[in-house]
Amino acid sequence: MGRSYFPLFVDLLDQPVLVVGGGEVAARKIRLLLKAGAQPRVVALELNEELAGWVGDGRALHLAKQFQADQLRGCRLAIAATDDAQLNRAVACAAEAAGVMCNVVDDAKASRFITPSIVERAPITVAISSAGAAPVLARRLRERIESLLPAGYGRIAEFMERHRDRAKRLPVPARRRLWEDFLDGPGPERLLANDEVAAVFELESLLRGAAARGEVYLVGAGPGDPDLLTFRALRLMQQCDVVLYDALIAPPILDLVRRDAERIYVGKRRANHTLPQEEINAELVRLARAGKRVLRLKGGDPFVFGRGGEEIEELAAAGVPFQVVPGISAANGCAAYAGIPLTHRDYAQSCVFVTGHRRKDGHLDLHWSSLAQRGQTVVIYMGRTALADLCAELVRHGLPPDWPAALVEQGTTQAQQVLSGTLQTLPDIVASRDDIGGASLVIVGEVVRLRERLKWFGGS
Known part of the structure; x- marks a missing residue:
């Protein structure tokens, strides 16, 4: 001892x-x-x-x-x-x-x-000591705590100190409940976003006896690898009361959500919409108004073909507090893990993101003449099922048949597969494989040639 x-x-x-x-x-x-x-x-x-x-x-x-x-x-x-x-x-x-x-x-x-090893969020200080027995372990614990405490966490303590006199007018049990309700509500997140006016509003509502309000966290979960989550995303995943998640959320990421949080699957796959978008929007509002901390967990980034703008537009109209946490987009993550830079001084000076999702009439409505350009990379979301038509249209509008193209399936995960070819050959390469059925991304451009030299992540 x-x-x-x-x-x-x-x-x-x-x-x-x-x-x-x-x-x-x-x-x-x-x-x-x-x-x-x-x-x-x-x-x-x-x-x-x-x-x-x-x-x-x-x-x-x-x-x-x-x-x-x-x-x-x-x-x-x-x-x-x-x-x-x-x-x-x-x-x-x-x-x-x-x-x-x-x-x-x-x-x-x-x-x-x-x-001790310390985590400082002035005026909050967390000290960790192993009594000198294992200082390296103490430092590792500090690193873990650093990732869980936002850099601005001290602002919450300063806010509570400034308003302590107002709370002191209440009996001790009521005072304790006040601060517990405040910390469980949107107030702290408003302070972390540097919106003290909104935090004061939340506190005054509680002082008037109003029930604690809920909040919606619109969080980008990235393309699949849990290590690509942001610190803020992980923190909100750990404190939510209920999570609405998409089909593209990998199980290892969902496992990081607070264990006792209610889970609601609202995923959409082609021709199989589990819950219409309008109903998702209404459910977010309903849960938040019931005082819940609602996590809307989306694959990739919420604002890149994720319909995040539609959801927060509805929340704003309903007066529901919300915050948006960007995620690493599928384009950034999958391209990096495939060893394909989206831009390169010698090959691509611009990058364009488009969706390959067909309209109800089956038509692909894209600006083909602007996409079929040399010196740029085109990233096509949801392009696997329409791959043959996409490649044919790009050739028809000016790109050569031997223009490099690749499909990345289940990018950034251990199941990642990358199929490389050209606009002429890639559709047949993909069609010949019966093991390609997961989330995929198509990348078109000369940068695909760099894959053989730059690939670093495991998988095919």
Whole structure:
């Protein structure tokens, strides 16, 4: 059993702290001390460039070149941060005798206190310590927490502090419920979006006794690989009450949604619309008005052939709070994982996104003359079923039959397949395969030639 430590946070504003050492290790400690408003006193034979700068601008004091015990007089803390273990131990012994708590870097046994790994979202600070037993593990935990706490999380604490007096007028149980309802509602997300006016509105509604309002999160889940989710997407997936998800959402991504959240499948596949778009829009409004935190999870990016604009237009008209979290689009993700750059100085100076979805009459209504251009890449969403017609029209409007083209199926996932050919050969290549039936993307342009040199991701 290792040593047990009492955790605490220390107010060091304008307080002197002795730091023995002038290298990078000492500089890391002094950075934290300066953030806390301390007055570092440095003892070192030489100072690195960063430390010298702090001394030069008066933020730190270069007290002496050699350590002496009387330098500890008046100091709140001491830190020994040299590469001389004997000197570090001498500093610790002198500090102990003087009644000054000392930290010896990378030597927990010689230290009276240790410094934790921290996640800072001022005024919120999260400290993680392994009691010196496994500092690398503590750093890994810090990295995990960093990904879960938005950079602006401190704004929520500052907001609550500014409005604390208003809440204090309520009895303690009611005050606690007020803040719980506020934190569970749209208010914090409004603050993270720098919309304090909306956050005040949410708080005032709760103070008037109104029920907590719901909110809709329109989140892009990317093309399939869970590692491509944004930090914000993952956070909202973890805090939602209900999720409406599409057919293109990969199971590993859906597994990351809060486990006790209600799941509603609203996916659409060609000629099989599980729920009409109008009903999806109405369901989002209904759930939010019932006080739910609603996650609308979409494959790729909500605003790239995802009908996200239609959904938030309905939410805005109904006065429902919402936020949009962009995702890596299928075009960006699938092209990158296929080793096909969408633009390249030598081959493509522009990129065009279009949909290959047919109209009800079966007609493909695209601006063929603008698509059939050299020097650009054309990315066709939902183009597999109409592939033969798409390729034929591009040739008919000016591109040569041997113009490079590729189809990427289930891009960015372990099941990814990439079929390369030309406008003339690709339709037959795809038709000859009976294992191509998943979500796919067609890429047309000379950049496809680069695939053989640039492919890096596994799969065919």
